[in-house]
Amino acid sequence: MSILSLNNIAKSYGRIQALKGVSFDVPAGSVFGILGPNGSGKTTLLGIVTDVLKADSGTFTLFDGPAGADARKQIGTLLETPNFYHYLSAFDNLRIAAAIKGRGEDDIQRVLGIAGLTERQHSKFKTFSLGMKQRLAIASALLGDPGVLVLDEPTNGLDPVGIAEVRRLIKELAGMGKTVIMASHLLDEVEKVCDHVAIMLKGNLLMSGPVSQVISREDFIEMGAADLERLKQVIAGHPAFSSIVASTETLQVSFHNGTTAEEVNAWCFENGVRLNHLIIRKKSLEAAFFEITKA
Amino acid sequence: MFNIIRTEWLKVRTYRTFWVLFGVAVLFIPAINIIVAEFNRNIKGETKGLFSIALYDFDTVWRMMGNVTSLFTIFFGFLVIILVTNEFTFKTHRQNVIDGWSRVDFLLSKVFWVLFLSVFALIITVITGLCLGLVYGKSDIGFDDFSAVWFYFGQMVLMLTMALFVGMFVKRAGLAMVLYLAYTMGVEQLIVAVGKKYVGSVFTLLPIQAGDEMMPLPIVDKMVPNVSLYSPTVYALTIVAYIGLFGYLVYRKMAKADL
Structure with missing residues (x-):
């Protein structure tokens, strides 16, 4: 079952087109991240889903049915x-x-407890700090233990401990079989918390699917030798060689087919180059994201 | 609807501004009429009966109630404006919809206040009229001129619907109140005065004037008899039409606009 199914949603604010025909499905039980920089259309999209904004065109369903007020009651x-x-x-x-x-x-006391606001429950909202306001909003979303949660930048305004707590909470909720749809501009947040992701940029949906597929981060090998130019020639001759990025002291080399460090070391040695530096590194998340958003 | 009313109650239950303004609006109804009634009695005494109109005698009392009390409908209008604009200020109109109200539910929650405050004011007005008629009047209880109270009620519903309209479209409490005050207490009267003089009595069909036409001060009525050119039915229908118009505009905005 799809919790949310979007079909060609478009929305403009005057001349600015905030969403340009976005379509994707959120499967039941997933932690679905909507990732994109500020202004990419994430909040507009969730605003349309929650009926505070009206789409110019396109349709969407909630729980495979009409997206009315009754459906929203089941979503925190x-x-x-x-x-x-x-x-x-x-x-x-x-x-x-x-x-x-x-x-x-x-259920109010339970959610106040989860949000850590039990002691301040009778204080007026206007006396709350930004972090407390955000925690109250999370408590409100959890009210009634809904099966689906829609969280737009849920760690906004929280301190590091609060951020870790919210991320742990989201994982716990996912572990209980709940569906979480989370918009964020924080790459590591999405990677740490979500199993599915949709990447948006300037109102376009770039990619969507399981996180491991969408944000592919193949390894590369960082290596160094006394004669870097010779090393460059030798490594370019490797049958599985893919690409190279050179710096003053090391080379960052990508290979096809999961070539191991041992194989690379042996190849270099056999071709007369002794390595003085050999480390397997992962492509940074930022690099992977920028690659996608540049495409 | 019960759920909507209960939710609205939770919103105002401990809201001091609401209760202060509500108290002032309600208390003004008997207070101002008692002042006028006392003044009327003193005048009669001081002029040794030369000025002998008993304003709070049955059935004149109902026209007095309509005329005098309608001057303070604006306080109820301010209440509606505060209740509406608060939602926009705190963005809780969005949250109400996000949490599971339909947009129409949200609108109904404000229409509830329009009707509740109007009915409440009507009840207070009728009770005050009965008490003042019994205390200051000499005739038996009568309801011959009670239509003035119904016109007061109609005008109240209209003015509160206008407050809802201004609140929904302007969204900011201060500006909405200034515009509402300016129109209801000055701009319309000016348009009516100029329009009546240079164009004709069609200008008496403007929203608030339509009700005022049916609630003249009893003294003025005696000195300038029947100045209105349309029948009470025309004015009543005009008021209903304005309520429908403003109600529709508010509904259309709520149904279609981004919140």
């Missing part, structure tokens, strides 16, 4: 900034959210 959502009544306490704000979702108030 944190969109952009925490939106609460400033003059009300955290507890009273959650009572309102529970009433709208049509759920009882007996």
